[in-house]
Amino acid sequence: METKCPSCGRPLAPNAPLGLCPECLMHCAFPTGGDVACGSAAPPKSPRFVPPKPEELAPLFPQLEILEFIGQGGMGAVYRARQKQLGRIVALKILPPEAAGGAGFAERFTREARALASLSHPNIVTLYEFGQADGLYYFLMELVDGVNLQELLRAGRVAPREALAIVPQICDALQFAHDLGIVHRDIKPGNILLSRRGQVKIADFGIAKMIGGDVRADLPASPDILAAQQHGPTGVVGTPEYMAPEQIGHPAEVDHRADIYALGVVFYQMLTGELPGQRLEPPSRKVQIDVRLDEVVLRALEKKPEQRYQQASEVKTMVETIVQSSKTPLPPPLPPRLPNTVDRNGTGGPGRETIQGAAGSWNTLKSLPLLVRVVLTGAVLVALVALGLTAFAFIMRSGYVDKRPLAYSPNKLQSAPTVAVIQAGLADPRNSMPWSELKNRAQAGRLNRNEADIIGDGLATWLRRNYPNGYDWPFDDLGG
Amino acid sequence: MREDRPSPSSSSRGAPRPEFVTTDWPAVLHAGQGGGTRAHAALARLCQTYWHPLYAYARRRGHAPHDAQDLTQEFFSRLLERRLLARADPLRGRFRSFLLASMNHFLANEWEKARARKRGGGRPALSLDLAAAEQRLEPADDATPDKAFDKQWALCLLETVLTRLEQEFQREGKAALFALLKRTLAGARESQPYAELAAKLGLSEGAIKVAVHRLRRRYRDLIREEIALTVAAPEEVESEMRHLLEALAG
Numbered sequence: 001m002e003t004k005c006p007s008c009g010r011p012l013a014p015n016a017p018l019g020l021c022p023e024c025l026m027h028c029a030f031p032t033g034g035d036v037a038c039g040s041a042a043p044p045k046s047p048r049f050v051p052p053k054p055e056e057l058a059p060l061f062p063q064l065e066i067l068e069f070i071g072q073g074g075m076g077a078v079y080r081a082r083q084k085q086l087g088r089i090v091a092l093k094i095l096p097p098e099a100a101g102g103a104g105f106a107e108r109f110t111r112e113a114r115a116l117a118s119l120s121h122p123n124i125v126t127l128y129e130f131g132q133a134d135g136l137y138y139f140l141m142e143l144v145d146g147v148n149l150q151e152l153l154r155a156g157r158v159a160p161r162e163a164l165a166i167v168p169q170i171c172d173a174l175q176f177a178h179d180l181g182i183v184h185r186d187i188k189p190g191n192i193l194l195s196r197r198g199q200v201k202i203a204d205f206g207i208a209k210m211i212g213g214d215v216r217a218d219l220p221a222s223p224d225i226l227a228a229q230q231h232g233p234t235g236v237v238g239t240p241e242y243m244a245p246e247q248i249g250h251p252a253e254v255d256h257r258a259d260i261y262a263l264g265v266v267f268y269q270m271l272t273g274e275l276p277g278q279r280l281e282p283p284s285r286k287v288q289i290d291v292r293l294d295e296v297v298l299r300a301l302e303k304k305p306e307q308r309y310q311q312a313s314e315v316k317t318m319v320e321t322i323v324q325s326s327k328t329p330l331p332p333p334l335p336p337r338l339p340n341t342v343d344r345n346g347t348g349g350p351g352r353e354t355i356q357g358a359a360g361s362w363n364t365l366k367s368l369p370l371l372v373r374v375v376l377t378g379a380v381l382v383a384l385v386a387l388g389l390t391a392f393a394f395i396m397r398s399g400y401v402d403k404r405p406l407a408y409s410p411n412k413l414q415s416a417p418t419v420a421v422i423q424a425g426l427a428d429p430r431n432s433m434p435w436s437e438l439k440n441r442a443q444a445g446r447l448n449r450n451e452a453d454i455i456g457d458g459l460a461t462w463l464r465r466n467y468p469n470g471y472d473w474p475f476d477d478l479g480g
Numbered sequence: 481m482r483e484d485r486p487s488p489s490s491s492s493r494g495a496p497r498p499e500f501v502t503t504d505w506p507a508v509l510h511a512g513q514g515g516g517t518r519a520h521a522a523l524a525r526l527c528q529t530y531w532h533p534l535y536a537y538a539r540r541r542g543h544a545p546h547d548a549q550d551l552t553q554e555f556f557s558r559l560l561e562r563r564l565l566a567r568a569d570p571l572r573g574r575f576r577s578f579l580l581a582s583m584n585h586f587l588a589n590e591w592e593k594a595r596a597r598k599r600g601g602g603r604p605a606l607s608l609d610l611a612a613a614e615q616r617l618e619p620a621d622d623a624t625p626d627k628a629f630d631k632q633w634a635l636c637l638l639e640t641v642l643t644r645l646e647q648e649f650q651r652e653g654k655a656a657l658f659a660l661l662k663r664t665l666a667g668a669r670e671s672q673p674y675a676e677l678a679a680k681l682g683l684s685e686g687a688i689k690v691a692v693h694r695l696r697r698r699y700r701d702l703i704r705e706e707i708a709l710t711v712a713a714p715e716e717v718e719s720e721m722r723h724l725l726e727a728l729a730g
Contacts, residue, residue: 007667017639024666026725029703240587
């Protein structure tokens with residue numbers, strides 16, 4: 001099969017229809033009046049948003065030197081320009097005329113642009129100026145020399161180390177804007193820029209709202225918005241894959257937590273290279289990363305806003321805690337197969353083997369799973385933790401005492417994420433410190449259902465594994 | 481809906497062009513249950529022809545193959561059950577644009593809810609060859625999903641037309657003729673001079689010229705026929721062709 005079209009010389013793709021050059025085929029489909037050789041007629045161009053050439057823009061912006069066209073995408077065309085007076089290199093972004101034609105646009109434009117101009121932050125692309133030039137709406141913004149996350153993702157995943165360096169900066173930007181009452185509404189890889197110096201810059205704050213108007217997805221889109229969609233800019237009302245469920249269902253009630261959801265999607269995509277699909281698989285199942293990150297990503301992706309992190313800064317703290325603690329020696333790894341979380345390659349630590357030696361004293365205990373079922377349906381969180389404590393009482397009474405130095409101090413446990421504390425507890429059930437901490441959290445109402453499940457299942461697994469002959473349990477004092 | 485099949489173009493130059501059928505697909509979509517099975521069948525045929533560009537679109541937007549497949553199936557079953565309210569102004573006329581706008585709307589508003597409801601079971605609306613679809617995808621390039629969609633649409637159209645053409649020739653026992661002459665549809669006159677072709681087929685050069693002429697005529701008729709099914713008025717066929725040509729070039 002040929003690799004080039006014999007007629008026009010363009011390379012032939014493997015999916016070319018019947019092995020023929022699609023463009024030549026299409027040319028040939030035009031009537032030529034007489035049987036002139038196909039392909040010689042060049043059909044006229046149909047109108048669509050063609051970005052003006054720099055020299056065409058120059059008269060509209062006398063204060064600027066338009067240097068070059070950078071690209072078209074998102075919501076307009078971007079050029080590199082120089083402010084003549086200041087001598088500063090900036091980015092000039094113009095909106096396609098179709099996107100800007102709706103009712104009340106001018107008013108929205110001004111209102112939003114003013115809000116954006118107030119966002120002065122190292123991780124947000126600064127807006128310098130905005131307005132209309134000869135009917136063309138434009139922005140003058142900080143020019144970021146680098147790439148956007150979309151381009152990185154096209155190559156596949158982002159290395160976990162990089163992702164963990166990027167996310168906190170996004171959080172800083174979001175928190176700053178949220179504190180000022182500004183919601184981005186269209187966080188996605190295309191809007192996350194990475195400068196050559198490794199700095200993250202979020203672009204296009206509020207632009208979605210500006211163009212989409214009072215975003216009501218249940219109203220029919222006006223023809224000009226649809227035109228904008230067809231001519232290039234996608235996601236005028238946000239990009240569906242990154243939109244929080246409430247943004248889709250009740251756009252009028254959206255608040256800053258929608259940005260947190262979008263952050264979750266981006267985080268997931270960075271780690272795994274894919275969008276979170278129908279079956280939400282924890283990232284550590286797909287990539288070799290710290291299991292504790294699953295909790296962070298999945299919580300940001302909670303369907304209900306009230307179950308997500310409520311502040312972007314919380315996400316940052318979690319990520320940074322995990323990054324920090326992974327630099328210090330870890331407690332003995334989890335026993336394998338912790339249901340509700342993920343499979344790990346780790347095997348049981350030394351502690352487990354020594355406990356098995358004390359198996360004899362557990363022979364009288366009944367099987368745990370029944371208990372777990374009973375407890376979980378009653379959602380008695382404190383009881384669960386008490387269960388754990390009782391377990392240790394038994395262990396302690398059996399005469400076995402752990403003399404190893406503790407990997408976690410009480411202070412560290414207090415500030416560690418719950419999943420980490422649970423893991424520490426399950427890794428070393430003789431150690432009462434993580435369990436005290438968990439009890440405190442349960443009493444303060446800071447343990448959620450999911451965490452209770454993890455504790456219950458983890459204990460069940462661990463006990464089953466270590467006491468295959470069964471074990472008895474004092475059910476009576478637990479109630480529920 | 482007007483469903484007269486156009487007669488084969490045996491007319492000499494100067495005779496009126498055959499009437500091209502439009503599906504009147506906007507009416508079908510708005511007709512509700514009273515649309516009639518023929519209209520529905522025509523719409524179903526359109527969907528079966530053009531599902532791949534939508535699949536490619538979903539993939540280009542980042543959905544994994546399995547999700548993209550579910551998405552495409554769900555979208556089309558709603559379309560065919562007429563549960564997708566037309567958001568685009570159908571008087572614009574282009575089925576292609578309408579499909580893209582509807583898909584966007586579907587993605588933005590309904591896909592999330594559909595997933596949540598976990599519609600299991602039931603016959604899928606279309607037969608999708610997932611493996612083949614993955615193979616036909618273009619490698620990721622700079623094209624936005626919209627551009628990728630239009631380009632895939634154009635490729636889909638071309639493939640449909642060429643396949644029809646091939647089948648017509650086969651039915652008339654002229655498979656070899658088609659195989660040799662098909663390159664002339666892509667304008668490659670220089671690489672295969674008529675004299676050579678004539679020799680290969682045991683025909684005179686004059687006969688080859690006539691055969692090529694007829695092939696091109698029939699090809700053009702079929703392309704227009706297929707495009708006409710996706711536009712609201714015959715006058716729009718040419719502008720749609722221009723758009724698709726641009727999409728291929730981009």
